[in-house]
Amino acid sequence: MEIILAPLVGLFLAAAIYLMLSRALVRVMLGVALLGNGVNLLIFVAGRLTRAVPPIVPQGAEEPAGFVANPLPQALILTAIVIGFSMFAFLMVLVFRAYQSLDADNTDRMRLAEPEQPQRPPLEY
Amino acid sequence: MIAHATALADWVLVLPVVLPILGAAALLMVRQRLRVQFWLCAAVILAVLAADVMLFARVLGGGPLSMTMGRWLPPFGISFTADVLGAGFATLAAFVAFAVVLSLVTTAPEGALRDGVYPLVLLLLAGVSGAVLTGDLFNLYVWFEVMLIASFGLIVLAGHPLQLDAAVKYAVPNVIATTLLLLSLGLIYGTLGTLNMADVIGRADDADPNLLAAVAALFLLAVGIKAAVFPVNAWLPASYHAPPPAITALIGGLSTKVGAYAVLRLALMLMPSVAEPLAPIVLGVAVATSLLGPFSALAEANLRRAVGFLLIGGVGNILLCVAPGHAPEAIAGGVLYVAHAVLTVSALYLVTGLIETAQGTGNIAEMSARSRVSWPVAALFFVLVMAISGIPPFLGFWPKLLLLQGFIQTGDWLLVFTVLLNSLLTLIVGARLWSLVCWRPSGDPAVRAPGLGAAVLVTGAVVLVGLSPQLFVDAANVAAAGLLDPARYIAAVGVSP
Numbered sequence: 213m214e215i216i217l218a219p220l221v222g223l224f225l226a227a228a229i230y231l232m233l234s235r236a237l238v239r240v241m242l243g244v245a246l247l248g249n250g251v252n253l254l255i256f257v258a259g260r261l262t263r264a265v266p267p268i269v270p271q272g273a274e275e276p277a278g279f280v281a282n283p284l285p286q287a288l289i290l291t292a293i294v295i296g297f298s299m300f301a302f303l304m305v306l307v308f309r310a311y312q313s314l315d316a317d318n319t320d321r322m323r324l325a326e327p328e329q330p331q332r333p334p335l336e337y
Numbered sequence: 338m339i340a341h342a343t344a345l346a347d348w349v350l351v352l353p354v355v356l357p358i359l360g361a362a363a364l365l366m367v368r369q370r371l372r373v374q375f376w377l378c379a380a381v382i383l384a385v386l387a388a389d390v391m392l393f394a395r396v397l398g399g400g401p402l403s404m405t406m407g408r409w410l411p412p413f414g415i416s417f418t419a420d421v422l423g424a425g426f427a428t429l430a431a432f433v434a435f436a437v438v439l440s441l442v443t444t445a446p447e448g449a450l451r452d453g454v455y456p457l458v459l460l461l462l463a464g465v466s467g468a469v470l471t472g473d474l475f476n477l478y479v480w481f482e483v484m485l486i487a488s489f490g491l492i493v494l495a496g497h498p499l500q501l502d503a504a505v506k507y508a509v510p511n512v513i514a515t516t517l518l519l520l521s522l523g524l525i526y527g528t529l530g531t532l533n534m535a536d537v538i539g540r541a542d543d544a545d546p547n548l549l550a551a552v553a554a555l556f557l558l559a560v561g562i563k564a565a566v567f568p569v570n571a572w573l574p575a576s577y578h579a580p581p582p583a584i585t586a587l588i589g590g591l592s593t594k595v596g597a598y599a600v601l602r603l604a605l606m607l608m609p610s611v612a613e614p615l616a617p618i619v620l621g622v623a624v625a626t627s628l629l630g631p632f633s634a635l636a637e638a639n640l641r642r643a644v645g646f647l648l649i650g651g652v653g654n655i656l657l658c659v660a661p662g663h664a665p666e667a668i669a670g671g672v673l674y675v676a677h678a679v680l681t682v683s684a685l686y687l688v689t690g691l692i693e694t695a696q697g698t699g700n701i702a703e704m705s706a707r708s709r710v711s712w713p714v715a716a717l718f719f720v721l722v723m724a725i726s727g728i729p730p731f732l733g734f735w736p737k738l739l740l741l742q743g744f745i746q747t748g749d750w751l752l753v754f755t756v757l758l759n760s761l762l763t764l765i766v767g768a769r770l771w772s773l774v775c776w777r778p779s780g781d782p783a784v785r786a787p788g789l790g791a792a793v794l795v796t797g798a799v800v801l802v803g804l805s806p807q808l809f810v811d812a813a814n815v816a817a818a819g820l821l822d823p824a825r826y827i828a829a830v831g832v833s834p
Contacts, residue, residue, distance in 0.1 A: 232513065237505070237509075240509060244509070244512055244513065244516070247513065247516050248516055251516055251519050251520045251523060254520060254523045254524070255519070255522075255523035255526070257527070258523045258524060258526050258527030259526070259527070260527075284526075285526075288475055288523075288526070291475075291479065292519055295479065295482045296516070298486065299482065299485070299486065299512050299515075302486065302489055302508070303508055303509070303512060306489070306493065306501070306504055306505060306508055307505060309493075309496070309501055310501040310502060310504070310505050313496075313498045313501055314498055314501065314502055319505075319506075322502050322505065322506075323502075324498055324499045324502040324503075325499060325502045325503040325506060325575050325576060325578070325579055326506075326574075326575050330638070331638035331639070331700060331702070332636075332638055333635075333636060333637060333638045333701055333702065334638075334701060334702040334705060334773060
């Protein structure tokens with residue numbers, strides 16, 4: 213299974229990088245979303261995919277009987293999904309507010325913080 | 338399961354994280370009363386500072402302290418582990434946050450105060466404390482995100498169009514950087530099967546060094562973006578001059594240095610074996626950052642943007658100590674440089690903010706044509722310019738001295754030259770800025786900007802520590818020894834090697 217999922221992760225990351233190289237912020241946002249999902253899939257694969265029973269310890273025992281699935285990747289991914297989603301939501305609102313107040317969704321035309329004609333420092337005292 | 342409960346005195350370890358988070362929640366409940374918010378916020382930060390100082394004193398004397406959550410055995414539970422490096426950083430962070438809150442009460446725009454600047458400051462402090470005190474790599478990622486979301490809020494508060502533009506340029510690269518960090522952590526987990534820092538140290542020795550180097554390179558790229566090192570630093574000068582000065586002082590003083598901290602932690606302590614294959618890249622990046630920072634500052638027309646470039650040069654100096662075979666003095670120099678960069682840069686942002694507010698412009702050429710800067714502000718600015726260039730009686734001198742001692746011992750003349758050239762360039766930039774802004778024939782009476790107290794507080798710390806640096810130098814030596822030989826750290830966490 214890892215063999216199949218690894219190229220899929222690669223595809224996600226490649227598409228994400230392609231989108232994030234764009235100047236249009238909407239595409240960048242889509243790229244960020246894809247990147248997050250690709251990374252979640254990667255963690256899932258990194259935890260090794262196995263056919264096994266859920267890791268539940270029988271009552272009274274100290275450790276599970278027999279071979280169980282690795283529960284840690286799910287915990288990591290769940291955390292990452294929650295954080296990634298909130299970051300993405302914030303970015304969407306930020307980009308929309310910037311679009312409203314700067315009238316631009318293209319980074320080439322968002323020049324308030326870094327003016328197109330850079331000011332020169334004074335050359336004498 | 339761990340049978341015995343954590344000793345009561347050890348709980349001081351989580352206080353620097355728990356207190357600000359609870360405090361932020363409490364502040365949101367009184368969000369209509371700005372005065373109450375301020376006093377409560379200041380009280381919480383003082384409590385955090387007290388906890389940090391206690392923690393620091395303890396780890397300085399008794400070695401690293403660790404605590405694992407939820408009664409799990411260490412490699413499985415999430416560990417919080419403080420060593421001298423982490424506890425010292427957390428202490429300085431709380432100190433800077435206190436000064437910033439003092440400054441905010443007089444300088445922050447009304448809108449920012451109403452929208453909850455104090456809770457966000459506390460959350461940022463929680464993120465920084467968590468990132469430097471955690472003993473788990475995935476947890477490090479979580480604290481980075483806490484820090485990030487708080488800093489987003491701080492940058493856009495009040496919602497001026499300039500701030501929105503800056504926030505877009507700050508937010509997108511930083512979100513990508515944390516996602517890359519997550520990616521590298523997934524790969525570290527896949528390679529080593531653990532994310533507990535103490536456990537990583539033991540297992541990294543047995544892993545394939547080339548595979549590990551590839552994974553570590555990704556980690557270093559991610560935290561390198563956060564630390565604003567040379568090829569990936571364009572977001573910093575695009576954003577740090579937009580928010581109110583006190584906010585810039587907080588974010589500029591702390592968040593890039595947390596990135597530098599993560600580089601030191603990973604490359605020197607967790608996976609020292611990767612330093613060998615990655616050293617040419619890391620050193621190349623460090624030298625380039627160290628020199629290009631002040632060079633860019635020389636060509637800068639905006640005062641706070643120029644300070645941002647000086648900050649970048651400082652980060653380069655910190656990373657110079659990341660290479661195999663360095664003398665312990667060099668590592669101690671890098672650690673002490675982190676402390677210096679936190680204090681001096683945030684003081685510099687506070688003081689330049691005072692000047693900017695009084696003059697009503699950030700442009701250096703316009704400033705030098707306007708009214709005088711009042712003499713206390715000019716004096717503070719002068720002290721800080723000398724401090725950041727590394728002129729003797731101030732704090733900046735000691736880390737550079739340690740770095741130079743270390744590099745001369747091992748004969749790294751290129752690095753010696755880099756540190757010296759960086760100091761010279763920084764001095765030229767600083768002296769130029771100071772004489773353009775402050776050294777003017779007296780014309781109109783000086784305008785007094787409010788909020789001088791915070792700048793005096795942090796600058797005072799820079800001067801005092803510069804005059805008697807023994808405690809800081811000793812702590813840096815202990816921290817460097819801990820990074821190079823983590824046996825006590827591993828023993829404190831309690832994983833079997």
